[in-house]
Amino acid sequence: MHTPICDELGIEFPIFAFTHCRDVVVAVAKAGGFGVLGAVGFTPEELEIELNWIDEHIGDRPYGVDIVIPNKYEGMDANLSAEELTKMLQSMVPQETLEFGRKILTDHGVPLPEGDDNALQLLGWTEATATPQVEVALQHPKVTLIANALGTPPADMIEHIHKAGRKVAALCGSPKQARKHADAGVDIIIAQGGEGGGHCGEVGSIVLWPQVVKEVAPVPVLAAGGIGSGQQIAAALALGAQGAWTGSQWLMVEEAENTPVQQEAYIKASSRDTVRSRSFTGKPCRMLRNDWTEAWEQEGNPKPLGMPLQYMVSGMAVAATHKYPDESVDVAFNPVGQVVGQFTKVDKTSTVIERWVQEYLEATGTLEKLNEAASV
């Protein structure tokens, strides 16, 4: 599965692993893939600590950092500092919505965070919060790729990253978005099908990937959404992708920091147990269906706010997911793709990558044999 993008980035396999855990970034790199750290949960200072740790452990291998600057979000045109923006957005959260979020938690016996310190916070889902993260990332020479998860990065940011000698990637859910990325100078387009965990569109991978490949050629495309095996990587490459951008699987490795309660929930879930819901981030995001996601769907209840307002409400449920894993099991934030139905156990990262490579060779070997038999 060694494609041209492997040589461009200096990796063995075009397996890109999105994760919030620094340990996974390092383990993936050591196994021949390319780890990408999701920066959204970190302040610039915290991110600096994470990247320093990765630099110390990853040897001379490259890795990536993923930021989130949506194409559209509340307050995007206000031109404010992160602090000012936070204050402005806080004033926009209706009290009724905040109370509704609190009520879901208390109805489930989940303790509310003291003094609301986990509610009403602004996550890194704006240009104002993502820009300092990029600045931190660019101080680390082994960060050779900056990816934007939710839109075309601003033109000056792309120029800035290019001047620092790094590549820019961006996710998309349609050929139209892919075109916009390519025209803006994005180096690698990640086409994420609706199966994917986290923010995703509605078009399925099998349809989306080849459309994006055709739209932006010769810009390289990574396939995302529904990949958790070597066969699925073979399918992606058959459809013209140069590699696989994966996420869900890395919640289910020994190196991940996810709680045993979360991993148990992922193992139990079938592919039909996920839902595209706006109830955590304000934009459609695929996650396990539970009482929290259902509550925001019911007629008569408050509707989810836009991004990033909704997280100012849901942040307390996300905090509870980690702080009170047992109590919050029915209201927790468990972003994951439909591929969750394939998971049966927690493995070492290196075991997963070895398995995928083996499965890929078997799948492509089967196709070769069919062609040989047909040509006899």
Next chain:
Amino acid sequence: MHTPICDELGIEFPIFAFTHCRDVVVAVAKAGGFGVLGAVGFTPEELEIELNWIDEHIGDRPYGVDIVIPNKYEGMDANLSAEELTKMLQSMVPQETLEFGRKILTDHGVPLPEGDDNALQLLGWTEATATPQVEVALQHPKVTLIANALGTPPADMIEHIHKAGRKVAALCGSPKQARKHADAGVDIIIAQGGEGGGHCGEVGSIVLWPQVVKEVAPVPVLAAGGIGSGQQIAAALALGAQGAWTGSQWLMVEEAENTPVQQEAYIKASSRDTVRSRSFTGKPCRMLRNDWTEAWEQEGNPKPLGMPLQYMVSGMAVAATHKYPDESVDVAFNPVGQVVGQFTKVDKTSTVIERWVQEYLEATGTLEKLNEAASV
């Protein structure tokens, strides 16, 4: 792409084409594929005429017939004849729902069918209506496959078809349904991803196909949902399927009877312009989004009825789709998958199949070259 199922069925390519047009069945067979006629719109007498015509034109090639017996539907336990069932179901349609359907049409300037002759009819979506269709099909020796589109066929029907020396196929949207099919003795399982046109589940093809393959092995699996190119067939085979079950593409061939207005709508549509809607059949069915599908989603409006009740209301819109194509363009029934975004023109059936074979060989050839380069 010649797989074992090709030899079992006596065909060259494992390309299965679902269509309501007899001309397409014949054209696909002549091009080396396997045509399957959707029987649901035909009375037994009409079906007999269609099959006779196919028999005359298809030479000694085999073909299939597709029926619809859902796992669950209104009136399924009533044990009534088709006529009795129709009367019972007619009495169950709320006047308000019927009036709402009529209003959508009149608001769009679409003439209502005279004397409601196209409303309140029972389509072949029950065991009572499908059984006579199977009887007709079994009188035609070239019909070597009976497929059920929406559930596990009743045990006695499977036995009956097997005794007549024919094979049984059934569609599914989850490994659980696939298991039920396999346990009931279904010979070929069709795994249809949520991208697919017509009735489909929510799980995307790239995730669903390998799950079903694994679940029912060694029973052969056909991949459905999102296939409209040779690259997509290569992806399906890489994921363990033995062939491709396709539908949307055959609305867009010269031999199809679809109106130019419909074909124009399909050419214009992107992959984001389809929706899974219950507004025509009562079960989630993928189609082009338009004013009819939107009207049934709006809060305060009547909700779609179950299957087969909803078609007793929507039948008038389906009739208008064909009778008044220009007037009904915004309320027409246009079932199609997300693959619609790939269509740019209407081709001959033979041209499509030749193109798919060529694309398949290119896609698998690319994978072979990658493996060769890696092993040097």
